[in-house]
């Protein structure tokens with residue numbers, strides 16, 4: 001049996017231990033302690049957002065956005081079908097109708113040109129997803145959102161350290177949602193953050209984060225006791241998780257730089273196969289600076305993709321595909337509807353495959369060689 005190569009390994013720097021110990025020694029391991037503040041501070045610095053709040057997941061940050069916007073039954077939200085379930089579920093939980101639109105055939109991001117046909121009087125929000133850490137066309141999205149007075153929530157789960165026209169992804173819409181899940185560039189196992197770019201929502205966001213109470217104000221000495229003031233939930237993670245995350249956030253550039261080198265190696269190695277129209281490689285517009293979150297190839301058919309995954313598995317290399325389009329999923333059919341054709345979504349879902357890419361990966365040559373030999377055989 002060949003030595004196996006994992007699809008993903010969580011980033012780990014080594015200094016996480018000392019910070020977790022420090023958090024424990026400081027006797028504050030619930031949420032909102034020293035490390036939560038440090039992480040929020042770094043996020044605010046690197047993104048320029050008005051306020052960053054560490055949460056237990058990107059899903060939590062998306063749910064907080066839905067609560068902040070008072071999404072109610074009857075409201076509609078527009079999102080791509082080619083995304084993870086949380087993008088949709090957070091809004092369906094509040095009773096919203098999901099309106100799925102197709103993705104673009106180049107970046108695989110929501111097609112901003114299709115927004116006009118999907119907007120109705122009921123539309124409350126647009127949720128662009130920065131797929132693979134490559135930004136959506138935010139200028140076009142904001143133009144139409146401003147015209148119809150619709151909120152924009154960036155699902156930037158995959159885009160920590162990515163930029164659109166030199167603005168950090170997640171800092172451009174009303175809210176931005178980050179993920180620090182172990183599959184992401186920067187990770188604490190399970191974690192996320194809500195970036196609040198609209199100053200008027202900060203106080204309410206803190207209340208929602210803290211189980212509906214004004215505990216944040218209490219800790220700042222702004223009230224002499226804290227109490228239940230509105231609806232909220234428990235979205236604040238332990239300070240030990242923030243301690244784990246802290247050194248990684250400090251090293252976001254270093255981690256993303258190493259990932260970018262790996263990404264570039266793949267990209268260069270497969271150029272000739274794209275020229276011969278055997279595969280399509282990722283496309284990154286010149287005005288988008290990406291974080292090398294994932295590397296994918298697109299085959300000409302589902303059959304070839306299946307053969308590729310089987311071939312790589314036989315060499316001990318894990319390659320995976322995603323997503324089952326939400327519009328054809330069980331819950332997607334129940335809570336959503338499509339606006340227009342889903343041609344690109346369906347095609348990409350059948351033909352895209354992801355190659356291993358993670359911080360500290362040292363077996364890339366073997367992956368490139370095996371992929372190259374499969375592609376040469378086509």
Ligand SMILES: Cc1ncc(COP(=O)(O)O)c(C=O)c1O
Pocket residue numbers: 056057058059060083084086087129155157158178179180181183191192
């Ligand atoms: C686009 C997108 N949105 C949301 C999520 C959910 O992130 P989390 O696991 O932090 O809740 C993910 C996770 O893979 C994702 O890729």
